[in-house]
Amino acid sequence: MSVRLSNIGKRYGATRALNGVDLTLTGGRVHALVGENGAGKSTCLGIIGGRTVPSTGEIELDGERVTFASPAHAASNGVVSIYQELSVIPSMSVLHNVFLGSEPRRTRWTDDSAAMRTAYAQVASRIGADIDPDVEVGSLSVGDQQMVEIMRALSRRPRVMLMDEPTAALGPRERQALYGVIAGLRDEGVVVAFVSHNLEEVLGVSDDISVFRDGELCGSGPSDQWSRDSLMSAMIGHPPQVDLRGTSASPKPRKELLRVDGLSGGRVEDVSLDVRAGEIVGIAGLVGSGRSTLLRLIAGAQRPTTGRWQLDGVKQPWPSSVRSARRQGIVYLTEDRKAQGILPESTTAENIVLGRLGPVARRGIVTRRSVRDHADVAGRQVGFATTRLSTNIGALSGGNQQKALLARVLHAKPRLILADEPTRGVDVGAKDEISRALRDIADRGGSVMMVSSEYEELAENCDRVLVMWHGTVVAELRGPDIGVDTMVKLSFGTEGLT
Ligand SMILES: Nc1ncnc2c1ncn2[C@@H]1O[C@H](COP(=O)(O)OP(=O)(O)OP(=O)(O)O)[C@@H](O)[C@H]1O
Ligand SMILES: [Mg+2]
Structure with missing residues (x-):
């Protein structure tokens, strides 16, 4: 099994999210994608997984050119994704989240069939999850929701498994269990692509590492040729400051x-x-x-x-x-970005100052300039790039959204x-x-x-x-x-x- 990307690129208006990426993912090896927030990792996985249509380039699966019209289309070809933002349905049971919509042709699950329950017990024990299949997913912690998401992906019998920050929401025990599952997939010859900001984890889990910077692939090689320092240098484009x-x-x-x-x-x-x-x-x-x-x-x-x-x-x-x-x-930052009340169609600067407009107004008037200045002060404290303040917050990468939410908290003083x-x-x-x-x-x-x-x-x-x-x-x-x-x-x- 292999996935080959040639000259893959993606534009959003003036933003070049990805540019000229050539990359091969090989079965039986775990391939990590690393890079700073907004570097293009999720875009790359989205393109392989049929969620994002590339602007340029081609994808080959085992030497055959493919174009996936949707994630479901990709999944029916064995290419399964775990997204950075959870995609479970909160009002449905765990059981139904794991199985509904999967393998529509091969299996005919009746609503609550014994077969479905047996399959659930199997996938749950594979990842060591102790989650009641009959509770609503919305009532679970974000960590358990992430486990449901992983179980759903596993139950689709992937040949290519694309995992975008799967460990970010997990505690130490769940992480260990997931590493075991990843090793198992590798041994079965599955192509595993894996995104994480935890460089120790990346070095420990993966066989190959590719580094993205500003939408370009700027380095790729076997994990034992990388160190934490060399990864950092490649990610930021210069040696890390002491x-x-x-x-x-x-x-x-x-x-x-x-x-x-x-x-x-x-x-x-x-x-x-x-x-x-x-x-x-x-x-x-x-x-x-x-x-x-x-x-x-x-x-x-x-x-x-x-x-x-x-x-x-x-x-x-x-x-x-x-x-x-x-x-x-007392200001609360939830662990669920989606529930945080962002205005996706407003600029990041507006979203940052939203909670406390008092100091932003000058003689009662809120100008674009003062919104930007105040947002900039808060944004700098959390490493948010000034150039992104005028972007709609909904178009930011996941990590950059998180920084913006933190900036909003800081702005609220x-x-x-x-x-x-x-x-x-x-x-x-x-x-x-x-x-x-x-x-x-x-x-x-x-x-x-x-x-x-x-x-x-x-x-x-x-x-x-x-x-x-x-x-x-x-x-x-x-x-x-x-x-x-x-x-x-x-x-x-x-x-x-x-
Ligand atoms: N729907 C969209 N509309 C406009 N721009 C987008 C959209 N999705 C992504 N982008 C832009 O594409 C670039 C790459 O984003 P991507 O989500 O791939 O980054 P990432 O490496 O996954 O970052 P993170 O570590 O924060 O998840 C960013 O500049 C982002 O703002
Ligand atoms: Mg991402």
Whole structure:
């Protein structure tokens, strides 16, 4: 099995998303595509998978020229995609999401046939997923939704598997399971293409690596010929700058900002915690441990069954909505970009300043110029390229959308940021800038609570980390005690105590 791209290009108006790409993907090898946000990785996979029509070039499957009219057409030829943005249907059951629409000719699933359930059990055990097939997908965490997406792709028996950032939403356990599945596909001779911003993961998982920069393929070769540094240099076009930032001792935590007592709701059971001004608090835990629910409850996005709330030492009613929490200066960034309320047809600059127009208006008038200036200030803090501010946010690559949403949060100048996976899908360079921006907020007395599946990120950024397990906080780590191995071990709760 092989896929060959010759001179593949894609234009969107004046944007050259992809230009003159020649690339061969070989069966039995895992091929990683890396590059900064907006480099063209998703466009490339979209073209192979029948989602995007190329402007130039040809694709050959086993030496035969193909043009796919749609993803379904590609899938019927064995070319199956897992998209960067989830494409599951929230109102349908897990079972139906996995099987409906797949293999329409070869199998005749009746609605809930025993065959379908047997097949589900098989695919679930292959990837080690413990997800009830009868629940609505919309009620699952984003991580579990990602697992459903992966199961659906696997159930289509791919000969070519295109995976766009499949691990970004997964916790450590699910990631390991996926690596196993990828190795299994490789051994079966499947062509596997894989996109990730985690370079250690890329080096560990893949056999070949291709680097994209500004829509062009700027390097390709076997993984053992690449290192983290050489990948970074190829991605950004020059050797990475040495970071001379000292690891500034984090400032002494100050006054208590928020205190939550006896909080229960959804998966979360009886959690008490506080956040102080100037502090970055991380939340670690496996997918399903209650991390995201905890943030949602504090953000006012989900009603708690019980819980007491105290802001600046004063008891207050629990915020009834995200808006009412926002009025208190608490801003929530969900892990689901689609649910974040972007205006896809408006410019990125407009989307960034949307939440706080006050300072943007001059004598009551909001000019394009002042929108741009304010958006630029916020955008720079998260490594967002100024040149993209006038692009409609809907046309940005996934990682650039995430940066824009973070810029919007920063522009709102909140007292407390509740961020669920803030750097998901963001390239390595911008991750550093975002870390710096968060530290900057803390240095100025603001506070951050963040959930991340990347424990390295928690270890680098946080003053304190709460580890969750089965809806409760089972450990609290501070300063030097915050280590990746410790967090992993604690995340497994009693399962980790052997
Ligand atoms: N529908 C579209 N309309 C206009 N421009 C688009 C569209 N889709 C992608 N682009 C542009 O094409 C370029 C490549 O985007 P692509 O999504 O392939 O990047 P990527 O490498 O996958 O980035 P990321 O790491 O952020 O996911 C970007 O400049 C993007 O803004
Ligand atoms: Mg992408």
